[in-house]
Amino acid sequence: xxxxxxxxxxxxxxxxxxxxxxxxxxxxIAYLVYRLLSLVKSTSSEKLLKGVLFIxxxxxxxxxxxxxxxxxxxxxxxxxxxxxxxxxxxxxxxRILEQVGGSRFSFMRVLGKGQQTSAIERAIDVxxxxxxxxxxxxxxxxxxxxxKILLDDxxxxxxxxxxxxxxxxxxNIFFVKAPMHDxxxxxREGRVLGAGCMLPLSRNVNLSRxxxxxxxxxxxxxxNSDAVVVLVSEETGSISVAVGGMLKRHxxxxxxxxxxxxxxxxxxxxxxxGKKKFQLKDxxxxxxxxxxxx
Numbered sequence: 001x002x003x004x005x006x007x008x009x010x011x012x013x014x015x016x017x018x019x020x021x022x023x024x025x026x027x028x029i030a031y032l033v034y035r036l037l038s039l040v041k042s043t044s045s046e047k048l049l050k051g052v053l054f055i056x057x058x059x060x061x062x063x064x065x066x067x068x069x070x071x072x073x074x075x076x077x078x079x080x081x082x083x084x085x086x087x088x089x090x091x092x093x094x095r096i097l098e099q100v101g102g103s104r105f106s107f108m109r110v111l112g113k114g115q116q117t118s119a120i121e122r123a124i125d126v127x128x129x130x131x132x133x134x135x136x137x138x139x140x141x142x143x144x145x146x147x148k149i150l151l152d153d154x155x156x157x158x159x160x161x162x163x164x165x166x167x168x169x170x171x172n173i174f175f176v177k178a179p180m181h182d183x184x185x186x187x188r189e190g191r192v193l194g195a196g197c198m199l200p201l202s203r204n205v206n207l208s209r210x211x212x213x214x215x216x217x218x219x220x221x222x223x224n225s226d227a228v229v230v231l232v233s234e235e236t237g238s239i240s241v242a243v244g245g246m247l248k249r250h251x252x253x254x255x256x257x258x259x260x261x262x263x264x265x266x267x268x269x270x271x272x273x274g275k276k277k278f279q280l281k282d283x284x285x286x287x288x289x290x291x292x293x294x
Contacts, residue, residue, distance in 0.1 A: 003085050006109070007246075008082045010134045011131045014022060014041075015264065015291075020260040026087070029154075032287075035046050044072070049244075051074055052081070052085065054075060054079070054265070054276040055077060055081070056078075057075055059069070059071065059075065059078060062074055069088050071186075071264050077169065077280055086259070087242045094203040101178055106140060107113070117192065117265060117266060118189025118190075120189065120190040120264055120265060121187060121261070121265065122165070123145075123187055123188075123190040123191070124257060124260045124261055124264065124265075125141070125257070126165045126166055126167050126170065127143060127165070127170065127187075127256075127260065128253050128256050128257045129167045129231060129253075130167040130170035131230060131239050131253065131256060132253045133171060133234055133252075134166065134170075134171060134174060134237075135238070135239050136235040136237065137236040137237075138233075138236070139171070139174050139175065139232065139234065140174065140176075140181075140214055140232060140233065140234030141170070141174040141177065141182040141185075141230070141231065141232035142185065142217065142218055142229070142231055142232075143170070143184070143185050143187065143229070143230040143231075144184050144185065144186050144197075144218075144227050144228075144229050144230075144259070145187045145227060145228040145229070145230070145264055146186060146187060146188045146189075146193070146198070146227055147225075147227055147228065147264070149150070149190075149223065149225040149226050149227070150185055150225055151227065154186065154194075154197050154198070154199060154221075155183070155186055155193060155194040155197060157183075157197050157198040158180070158184070158186075158194045158195055158196035159180055159194060159195055159196045160181055160198030161193060161194055161195055161196050162191060162192075162193065163191065163192045164191060164192070165187065165191065165192050169192065170185070170192075173185055173192075173195050174232075179196070180195040180196035181194035181196075182231070183195065183198060183223070184197045184198070184199050184217065184218075184229075185197070186195075187259055198217075199218065199221040200215055200217070200218055200220040200221065200224050201213070201216045201220045201225070202216045202217075202219040202220035202223055203220070204219065204233075204245065207219065211247075212233075212234075212235070214231060214233070214234070215231055215233070215240065215247065216229075216244040218240070218247075219241075219242045219245060219247055221242070222243055222244055222245055223244075223245040226244075227262065228241065228242075228263045229241065229242040230256070230260070238250050238251075239251045239252075239253070239256055241260070242254065242258055243263060
């Protein structure tokens with residue numbers, strides 16, 4: 001009993017030493033670890049991270065049990081391993097820096113917010129109309145709606161434009177014999193910013209094998225940024241949308257419009273937003289039950 005009370009007294013003294021800054025420090029570290037684990041989850045980096053943790057554990061055990069030769073070898077691996085890890089985790093490190101530095105501050109978009117909203121609404125309507133026609137003619141399309149993370153690196157891989165979107169323009173860009181049809185079109189704040197752009201392919205090994213390179217590029221773009229990607233299949237004419245690495249397939253034009261408005265337009269009051277969310281869920285449920293399937 002005395003030993004138990006002694007432990008409680010020790011714990012109490014340690015708790016009294018904890019300050020607000022210590023709690024903040026631990027919370028930041030916990031968040032960084034969580035983000036790191038979330039980043040490498042479901043990718044090949046997960047196995048690599050497990051290997052690194054195994055080497056660190058082996059290093060600690062070799063030091064504890066005085067396995068000098070093994071400890072020397074592992075120490076050498078760790079010293080050179082820092083540089084190797086930077087090289088191996090280069091895509092993940094790049095993605096984090098892009099997400100941190102690529103976001104636009106909200107105060108830069110305060111002026112002209114109404115005009116931007118109107119332009120985005122028009123771009124959504126135009127996109128839905130063009131996708132409806134391209135779906136019927138089975139014309140492949142890949143349209144990226146930029147949000148907070150800037151896609152300037154992607155734009156440099158294609159042809160820069162600065163045009164007001166129209167159904168005819170979109171269909172001409174993705175016409176099979178057009179020079180820019182084999183690539184992605186980038187939209188920023190309701191304007192066509194570029195076309196013929198190359199997108200990063202998804203690294204998700206669990207994707208369905210019936211997905212072609214266009215869909216894998218669209219999913220990859222949504223994994224590496226907060227962009228909303230609209231796709232039209234060249235083989236089936238199916239309309240899909242990729243958001244956050246998830247692909248919603250076989251969408252009707254009405255569902256496409258609601259989904260894009262829900263993702264791209266500024267959040268409205270709770271009643272109106274809830275109404276649109278209910279409409280979107282209802283359309284997706286009807287599609288799942290057989291309504292709107294190809």
